[in-house]
Amino acid sequence: MAVLSLPVVVGVFLVWLRCGPLPAGLLDAAPQSTVVVDRNGMPLYEALSGDGTRAVALRGDTVPDLAAAATVAAEDHRFWSHPGVDPLATLRAARRNAVEGRIAEGGSTISQQVAKLSLLRSAPDRRRGWTAKIREAVVALRLEHRLTKREILALYLNLASYGNQISGFERASRAYFGTTSGMLTPAQAAFLAGLPQRPTTFNPYRKRDLAVSRQRVILARMVRAGSLTPAAAAEAREERLEFRAGVRPFLAPHFVEMVLAEAGADRPPRIVTTLDAGLQEDVAGIIRTHRPALERHGAANVAVVVLDNTTGEWRAWEGSGDYFDAARGGAINGAIALRQPGSALKPFTYALAFEGGVTPATVLPDVPMHFPTAEPGVVYSPRNYDGRYRGPLRARAALAGSENIPAVSLAAGLGAPALLRFLHRLGFSTFGKSAAHYGLGVTLGNAEVRLDELVTAYAVLARGGEWVRATYRPGGNRGVERRRLMSSRTAFWITDILADDEARAYIFGRGGSLEFPFPVAVKTGTSQAYHDNWTVGYTTRATVGVWVGNFDRRPLRHSSGVTGAAPIFQAVMLAAHRRMGGDGQARALPDESLERRDICALSGEEANSWCPAQRREWIERAAGHVPCSWHHLEEDRVKVAWPAEYRDWARQNGQFEKGPAVRADRAYTPQGAAGAAVAKASGRATRPLQIANPPAGATYLIDPTLRREFQ
Template sequence: MTAPVTEASEPTSHRSRRWLKGAVVAIATFCLVAITGIGAWIVSLPPLPFAEAHHVSTAVVDRNGKLLRAFAMADGRWRLPAHAKTDVDPGYLKLLLAYEDKRFWSHLGVDPLALTRAAFQLATRGHIVSGGSTITMQLARLMEPRQERSVGAKLRQAVRALEIERQLSKDEILDLYLTLAPFGGNLEGVRAASFAYFGKEPKRLSLAEAALLVALPQSPERRRLDRHPEAARAARDRVIARMVSEGEVSAEDAARAKLEPVPRLRKTMPFLAPHATDQSLAISKDAALIKLTLDSNIQKSLEALARDRAAALGPDVSVGILVADNATGDILAHVGSPDYFDVRRAGQVDMTRAIRSPGSTLKPFIYGLAFEDGFVHPESLIEDRPTRYGSYAPENFDMTFQGTVTVRHALQMSLNVPAIALLDRVGASRLTARISQAGGKLILPKDETPGLAMGLGGVGVTLNDLVRLYAGLARLGSSVPLREIIQSENTEEAETRRLMDQSAAWLVGNVLMGTPPPANGPRNRIAFKTGTSYGYRDAWSVGFDGRMTIGVWVGRPDGAPVPGLLGRTAAAPILFDAFARTGKLPVPLAKAPKGTLMASTAKLPLPLRRFRPAGDLIRTGSEQTLRIQFPLNGAQVDAYGGGEAKGLALPVKVAGGVLPMTMMVNGIAVGSIDSRRQKLVDPPGPGFARLTVMDATGAADTVVVRIQ
């Protein structure tokens, strides 16, 4: 009879199998629960803060992409965007990846080999020898900062790294790491660190500089250069030594790199063109990157020039300089004051936009309109003698008179009496209207109307507007708006506005090219004009060549007089030095437009040989003097009263003179006077019109009427 089998008598092999099966079930159950829990935990994680990670300091760059100025973020951090392919030294990138993440380009966010190596080293040596975090895991930690260092935190970084790799490309991950990596204090990103520690972009770094930038993010506060330079040096040298052991750096290069000193003080961030960058930030408030038309090399050179000259002129004197490209209107340099932080000079006031008295700097436009109207030529003779216009009697700056001179000489020597005589003939209102039409703005005193005094500075204007107007002369009579911010979406060409006709503008430039330069200044290099306002409050000099226009203002920001301050001695030398410091060779002015009259005084047509004020007619002999009987000079003609799209014909009646006679409207021939000495003229449009009749002997008469 067989005995019953009990548990005690159950074979050992059967019990082992049962225990093994139970253990497998338990482990499987545990893994399932763990995986389920981890999965639920992963699902519960909030979205990664990609948007916040892309918040950076506003950077203002020049036309070539060079940093002019950066603005700290609202919390005071400096974080500049960095792109691995364009902003960073390839040697630094090679060193960074060799030291931090050798398999960056191949892993999926987590490097199992690196984690295994780090765990083994920790187990065998009792301390951390090398980290197992990839660049992507470090980026995850930067995006979600955690104070504790635990297995849970490391697991979270790994999960986040996988998520980052799924959403971003490798290039985007590297760019974001280079932007967010901490470098001590309020410095984030390799570009901010390179500017703060080396004073330059990280595009060209020495081995020592690159190793230092690799070492700092591992422990940014303990290795801060301005607090713990020796710890930073030791960390840098460890990076170099490890790269030698791994064959990435030669022993000779390493030895030289270790001898290089470590910076102990932070440098200031780039701070060029503070007035221009302030204005651009006010206009483009939410932009991370603002691109200006400025050229940082020219800007830096002219800021130094303004500082030097202001220091020589006195502690209260300020200087403003503006440079514009003639062809495009792009502002290449904008110096609003010698020192932005100089309280005594009101350094934060932008003197390129301040309204000041222009002195004689408007005279070229008076002469230009006179040339356009055809009643004067640069070689015409004009009187520089005491003259009175009602109660107004202009005088020259030196209180002397030169008698009969050429118009060329009068403009080059900035004689006041001839300029006012021409303005009286051109009309102050017409000058104001033409400057406004060209985009300039003249500010008159309250309740004042344009008058003759504006020709000598009795009006307000900004350096910005003067530069635009003078650039219009260089462009042969057409002005374009000055532009300082480059709008990527704006591809339209700037709207041009008429200043004067081409021949008149060329003649003005030709005359100004011969203006005597300041002491030691080269002749016939630039066309320029100086100006000094009443009471020695403002000194100006504006000039141009075929490429650019530069304007200079000198004076006190508060408008107080500066005894002895003259445009010729204070502003003109700065103008010539500014042209030299741009590093550009002078470009000749444009050639004379077709049809421009080139003749000496003796060979000019009779009416152009000598300037005569309005109403002073040429006497030609025994014949009756030519004069326009209708319309009268200064008359208002209602040519559009009927509301027709095209104005009614304007009758012109002439007395005296010798047939045939030519009729001109605003300097353009419109036909001949008939045998009855009459002609019907099509009105040129509402506004002022200059009607001129010239007879066979060269005698002429002109009236100015207002058509409405």
């Protein structure tokens, strides 16, 4: 009985040895690095895997034949025939090690190395020694029972180290030669197969000769194994290996960081984004070109974003101008940082007003004005950038020239709460306080916004009034419903004004960075005390936003949106237009509800025979044909019936000659009955002196952020 039981025991042991359980989690997928690519598959960055390496996995059925042949020749020439352990190799290694008195040769098969690498992955601090060797041999036998030879080979090719923080044959192929493993030449495949033995010793960037010597040995083994002909081996030896530079791509680092953060810990091995690597490189080059000018203005940081209006996809994203400039906060993502936008918010005040009945022809006051605030006794008295007052300004000229007082006057009519609600609907997430806190100054940018949200809001105008969520994933907005936030008429009016070079010429001049060979709607902004300047604009295809400033909030020197951000904006818009294409239009054509009419340049009303200056303007067809009530003929001279709110301004500017004949029933008196009474009184030969400015009870505060000449 005892004699019969021995074979049974041995048989059971052998079955256990071969078919026993594997350690839990041993065959879990190896950690892979995540490659972030642009819309065309161009790598932007490769993030390290969980074990601190860069790796791309192969499967058993995708292992290239050359990779298999070279690896077997290099590591285990009896791989296809042994059961997981090679006794002959083990004895040969033991004899040589004993003779040389050191570990000169390892006898481990590819299967044993897979076992070792897999066990190390699950327990990095496991001890080495004979006990570990025996366990690896047992695991190797069990792997051979469960997996095919090509599956085991794929595991080895995925787990092996190829130096320079690279794990896996496929990733090594791309890193060293810039191609997939299936496209390698025999010389390249043999070279890679030799690296896992001693990755540091055979590092091609430091010890090329040693690495090539190892390659020659493997080519000879491949010939002996019959996997390579002598002629092919001779050709491989003659091939000069060209290694890619060790520098890995890191385009749009701020953007990549956001993408990886949103992907989370369980991110996939490949993330395709909406970015255009070519346009991103254009943006980086543009910033480098403009760096000397920025330095002259005391600007260390720049943020630039480009949005595809059709899809809502980000095409370019630069957060600081130099991610690696640690001394100046280069890693800060300026595109999402909170900064004051200055006048860049004005178009949205006008848009809300246009929705309420104001038109580009509506005249707005650009005269000294005082507005109550939430603090009793304190009034708000806005001033224009250059300190001048221009009297009655049509909305077109007021917005195109970015005058402050007309914008605040519009905001006062709309109410700060209504304007704040509109900004929230446009996607601004940074207005966290009440309307009373911001007051009317919100239209001049006294709150802080993010550049990416500002650009997303401008894109609403480019789409004719529709809001689309911005996304970094291709097709991320497919099937997402668009929200209409304003009429197409309003969006057209705003766009037409912002693209009107003539309308802004009285402030900005002609021929500068705001003009293009194709229509572009564009707006600048400068914050208080010159800490920030902005330029944002769009065509039907793309919206571009540029912020220039300092993350440490040092003020700029002699810089505004026109001189600081606009030159960069112009270059980026031209690059975006070249790469993204477009129809050469800043806006869609107006709908049938609008028509061009001749209006009085002063009053904005339909021109009569006596209006000395006339303009063409888009007016609603349904609007009545009411002639200009300001200009009339008196004693063979054209006179102006100045509305009451403009008379002081007209006198001070020499335009109130000999007291015009004022017809109170026709004069524009927005202040109602009180204004009409003032209009009647103004025709008298004499009137008592009155203090027009400052208003009674006003309290004035010094703004510590403004220069003395602008107080």
